[in-house]
Amino acid sequence: MNIALVAHDVHKNLLVDFVIAYRHIFQKHQLFATGTTGRRISEAAKLDVIRLRSGPLGGDQQIGAMIAMDDIDMLIFFRDPISALGHEPDITALLRLCDVQRIPLATNVATAEMLIRAMENGFLSWREEIHKYETAKLNGTEHI
Ligand SMILES: O=C(CO)COP(=O)(O)O
Numbered sequence: 001m002n003i004a005l006v007a008h009d010v011h012k013n014l015l016v017d018f019v020i021a022y023r024h025i026f027q028k029h030q031l032f033a034t035g036t037t038g039r040r041i042s043e044a045a046k047l048d049v050i051r052l053r054s055g056p057l058g059g060d061q062q063i064g065a066m067i068a069m070d071d072i073d074m075l076i077f078f079r080d081p082i083s084a085l086g087h088e089p090d091i092t093a094l095l096r097l098c099d100v101q102r103i104p105l106a107t108n109v110a111t112a113e114m115l116i117r118a119m120e121n122g123f124l125s126w127r128e129e130i131h132k133y134e135t136a137k138l139n140g141t142e143h144i
Pocket residue numbers: 006007008009033034035036037038053054055056059060087091
């Protein structure tokens with residue numbers, strides 16, 4: 001699965017701790033993250049993370065573009081629910097695209113924990129079926 005990880009500054013430590021706690025699961029998947037979040041995770045958890053731009057410089061939009069292409073299977077985004085941020089429109093757009101594409105989205109640690117455990121137990125395998133179907137469609141071999 002392709003998992004996108006994003007955290008605003010107030011929650012970066014929480015996300016790093018979360019990834020370390022579930023490292024045995026995260027290490028089986030391809031991780032993407034906005035710039036600073038990705039650096040913090042790769043340094044602390046020693047995992048490979050594909051880093052995009054920092055959020056305020058377009059990282060949210062980059063992840064949004066991947067979601068629009070159905071290239072992300074889950075987004076964990078520990079956002080700052082208190083402070084107003086200059087790139088709020090990008091954040092709103094990213095969350096909206098998750099709903100457009102029906103991408104599992106966690107914006108707090110309690111939901112993230114449920115999503116990760118659900119994925120580990122196979123409850124998100126329907127995402128793999130979507131990938132198979134999309135690939136078949138590209139190759140002109142879909143039978144659905
Ligand atoms: O601002 C962000 C998401 O909106 C996160 O960006 P960074 O991971 O670069 O701090």
